Amino acid sequence: MTARPQDAALRRGRRAARLRRAVTGWGFVSPFTILFAVFMAGPVLISLAMSFTDMRSADVRDPLGVNFVGLDQYAKVFGDPLFLKASGNTAFFVLVGVPLTMAAGLAVALGLNSGLTRFKTVFRVGYYLPVVTSIVAVSVVWRFLLQPDTGLVNGLLGLVGVDGPNWLDDENLSLPSLVVMAAWRNLGFQMVIFLAGLQAIPANLYEAARLDGASRRQQFRHVTLPMLRPTMLFVAVITTISYLQFFEESYVMTQGGPLNSTLSVSFHVFKQFGFGNYGYASAMSYVLFVAIVALSLLWFRLLKRKDQ
Amino acid sequence: MSAVTTVDSPAKRRPRDRVAKLVLHAVLAVGLLVMVGPFLWMLLSSFKSEGEIREVPPTWWPRRLTIGNYADLFDRLDFPAYFTNSVVVATAVTAGNLVLCSAAGYALAKMRFPGRGTLLGLVLGTVMVPGMVTFVPLFVLVSKMGLTNTFAGLILPFLVGAFGVFFMRQFIQSIPDELIESARIDGAGEVRIFWRIILPLCRPALATLGILTFLGSWNNFLWPLVIATTEDKYTLPVALALYSVGQNETDYGLLLAGSVVVVVPVLVVFILLQRHFVRGIATTGLK
Numbered sequence: 031m032t033a034r035p036q037d038a039a040l041r042r043g044r045r046a047a048r049l050r051r052a053v054t055g056w057g058f059v060s061p062f063t064i065l066f067a068v069f070m071a072g073p074v075l076i077s078l079a080m081s082f083t084d085m086r087s088a089d090v091r092d093p094l095g096v097n098f099v100g101l102d103q104y105a106k107v108f109g110d111p112l113f114l115k116a117s118g119n120t121a122f123f124v125l126v127g128v129p130l131t132m133a134a135g136l137a138v139a140l141g142l143n144s145g146l147t148r149f150k151t152v153f154r155v156g157y158y159l160p161v162v163t164s165i166v167a168v169s170v171v172w173r174f175l176l177q178p179d180t181g182l183v184n185g186l187l188g189l190v191g192v193d194g195p196n197w198l199d200d201e202n203l204s205l206p207s208l209v210v211m212a213a214w215r216n217l218g219f220q221m222v223i224f225l226a227g228l229q230a231i232p233a234n235l236y237e238a239a240r241l242d243g244a245s246r247r248q249q250f251r252h253v254t255l256p257m258l259r260p261t262m263l264f265v266a267v268i269t270t271i272s273y274l275q276f277f278e279e280s281y282v283m284t285q286g287g288p289l290n291s292t293l294s295v296s297f298h299v300f301k302q303f304g305f306g307n308y309g310y311a312s313a314m315s316y317v318l319f320v321a322i323v324a325l326s327l328l329w330f331r332l333l334k335r336k337d338q
Numbered sequence: 339m340s341a342v343t344t345v346d347s348p349a350k351r352r353p354r355d356r357v358a359k360l361v362l363h364a365v366l367a368v369g370l371l372v373m374v375g376p377f378l379w380m381l382l383s384s385f386k387s388e389g390e391i392r393e394v395p396p397t398w399w400p401r402r403l404t405i406g407n408y409a410d411l412f413d414r415l416d417f418p419a420y421f422t423n424s425v426v427v428a429t430a431v432t433a434g435n436l437v438l439c440s441a442a443g444y445a446l447a448k449m450r451f452p453g454r455g456t457l458l459g460l461v462l463g464t465v466m467v468p469g470m471v472t473f474v475p476l477f478v479l480v481s482k483m484g485l486t487n488t489f490a491g492l493i494l495p496f497l498v499g500a501f502g503v504f505f506m507r508q509f510i511q512s513i514p515d516e517l518i519e520s521a522r523i524d525g526a527g528e529v530r531i532f533w534r535i536i537l538p539l540c541r542p543a544l545a546t547l548g549i550l551t552f553l554g555s556w557n558n559f560l561w562p563l564v565i566a567t568t569e570d571k572y573t574l575p576v577a578l579a580l581y582s583v584g585q586n587e588t589d590y591g592l593l594l595a596g597s598v599v600v601v602v603p604v605l606v607v608f609i610l611l612q613r614h615f616v617r618g619i620a621t622t623g624l625k
Binding site for chain 2: 051052054055057062066068071072073077080090142144148152154155157158163164165167168169170171172173179185188218274277278300314315319322323326
């Protein structure tokens with residue numbers, strides 16, 4: 031009872047301290063939070079709202095012209111033959127591109143990690159180079175290299191007697207060409223992550239496996255691959271997220287052609303944005319968003335550790 | 339050095355291993371050529387005449403060196419201006435990310451305040467949002483603010499990023515609390531602690547984040563393509579993209595020289611700083 035005034039003072043002090051902590055904390059995060067809210071979180075919500083309306087570019091000046099249309103835009107998305115075409119192309123890009131890039135990145139990482147390699151830094155820097163370069167510049171170069179008669183690729187094929195095709199103008203070859211180019215451009219990133227993952231595997235695991243008489247192949251299957259699972263999960267998720275949004279390659283290499291054979295979902299959204307169909311473009315982008323979340327969850331299910 | 343070496347070291351000098359070593363190096367070298375070859379060809383060809391670039395079969399070494407393609411970048415296009423714009427935008431974006439993301443990262447890692455968990459969850463939640471989701475509202479917003487075709491319009495949307503905050507938070511978490519506590523006992527305020535203790539310790543993380551952000555901004559072209567509407571605001575990739583997808587199919591030499599200008603500064607920076615780079619990316623991947 032007699033301690034009451036002190037208690038109150040203590041409580042007041044604590045409250046003041048808590049307030050001070052809140053003020054300092056928010057002081058540090060508020061510049062970030064404001065910019066983040068305005069330019070990231072806000073647009074995510076606005077886009078969702080837009081996807082339930084018939085908003086077009088003309089409505090920006092006169093917001094009263096916007097009508098709520100419920101799920102109409104989403105219904106339109108799934109009835110749009112170009113969207114279905116673009117989804118097919120994007121699915122191909124992901125289904126072929128992700129395993130191809132991961133296999134290539136892992137192969138290079140294993141090669142560099144095998145302990146036999148000299149010039150490790152040269153190799154590592156060289157394989158990583160395409161990752162840091164501008165896609166626009168890369169595409170200028172690759173359009174030259176892939177040209178039917180003056181390109182280096184067909185020139186090299188000519189040396190071994192193969193008559194190289196017109197890579198980018200052939201409806202059946204344009205998308206696979208872009209997939210290979212994307213793998214070429216991104217495998218360096220995968221390599222770096224895989225290298226870090228490989229180096230984190232304790233050496234005594236290999237020693238124990240060898241004492242048990244495991245061959246190199248068995249060591250790879252029963253030590254390397256299981257220990258690499260978390261790294262693989264990370265790489266698979268990151269690559270899937272980025273490949274599902276593939277767009278720039280096709281924008282600068284083929285403009286979505288020929289005959290929409292390289293039109294991706296993101297590209298289609300961008301085109302609809304260009305036509306001023308804001309509501310429709312937003313609905314389509316949300317469909318892509320859902321696909322990204324779903325596929326990432328799928329990877330987690332497939333690759334998460336068995337014992338968890 | 340690595341696990342496999344220790345396992346195989348007793349047998350290292352066997353002839354079979356020497357062959358394996360040779361084959362491995364050969365395969366890796368061919369791969370390296372595939373990775374780097376296109377850039378070498380680009381560099382060499384940018385010094386060729388228009389006629390030689392189109393020759394069948396294609397040549398590697400220029401028969402006659404010419405800097406005509408580079409002169410064209412100045413005479414027929416305003417490449418110095420695009421270059422300056424790219425530098426201005428990338429520098430501002432990088433500076434903003436370094437300061438604002440590390441400040442927020444510090445608070446999220448080392449302070450307890452209401453709303454902290456929510457904010458962190460919100461930031462992480464946006465990682466999977468595709469760029470196209472925010473593209474349309476962002477464009478509307480920036481035009482409403484009257485920032486189309488301004489540097490502010492090019493810079494503001496990229497001034498902070500979810501990745502930067504997450505990355506800095508992860509790094510700052512590894513700094514021991516005692517260091518911060520003892521500074522507090524010595525009477526240092528939070529700003530002082532951040533500036534004098536946290537930031538200097540974050541140098542390696544700041545280097546990685548700085549390089550990644552700068553490169554991302556330097557290579558970014560979709561946003562500037564839409565926002566920069568007159569030539570005086572073009573960044574390098576925008577100029578190159580517009581020039582290469584337009585009807586200027588004939589100017590091969592010019593395009594290649596332009597690509598060299600976009601790529602070479604980045605390559606030089608990357609090769610000089612590759613240590614920071616590779617280490618930083620590897621650690622983000624594992625945490």
